[in-house]
Amino acid sequence: MLFANTSISINPTLYRSLPYDTARDLAPVVFLSASPNVLLVQKALNVAGLPQLIVLAKSRQQPMTFASVGKGSFHHVSMELFRIAAGVELLHIPYKGAAPAMLAFLRGDVDLYCSDLPGAIGPIRNGDVLPLAITSARRAAVLPDVPTMAEAGLPGYAAIGYVGIMTTGGTPRDVIAKLNSVINEVVREPEFSTHFAALGYEMTGGTVQDFATFIRDDTARYARLLKALGDVIE
Secondary structure (H helix, E strand, C coil): CEEEECHHHHHHHHCCCCCCCHHHHEEEEEEEEEECEEEEECHHHCCCCHHHHHHHHHHCCCCEEEEECCCCCHHHHHHHHHHHHHCCCEEEEECCCHHHHHHHHHHCCCCEEEEEHHHHHHHHHHCCCEEEEECCCCCCCCCCCCCEHHHHCCCCCCCCEEEEEEEECCCCHHHHHHHHHHHHHHHCCHHHHHHHHCCCCCCCCCCHHHHHHHHHHHHHHHHHHHHHHHHHCC
């Protein structure tokens, strides 16, 4: 099985060719949870909110830098959407994964990092980083005091990733149905959902068809989005 994320939706447009065909080689099992990111800013920049950050970014002669877990990742795309919505210049610094990106941010190598919630909650609670806004349309239950991008000053901004379970294409439907059933049982267990809620995942579950429809629509949405971003992503 595959612990799938937003890259499943992004990759078909991001890459000219893939060593797999999403529709043929992968089979949706169950949607697990939405997965928004949170915009982190260096404390040394001394900004108290998103409007101040935007003003500061526009006033600097050199563009602010931001980390991501790789070119075309959801971390990257969410920041390109921020750049466009805020009307600021930013310099993308890609790293090979979430751990190197967060480490670079904690060292002060970059000004901004739009992190996934599980990777950001610890540093936020330790006071090591300053969270400015959540990328989703509603606040994250695990960070109730952090506003959404729209609430913080960018009306209409909403970007959200996801996690789910997939398996090998061609797997018999009855096997997929069984997997979906037992995973949904686990998702509904209070201890399980409470544990993952603390990490920023609000588990929802659902049917196989729900996830298949979601992936189809999300892939089409990212195709439109990446086309609009053009050579910034290519």
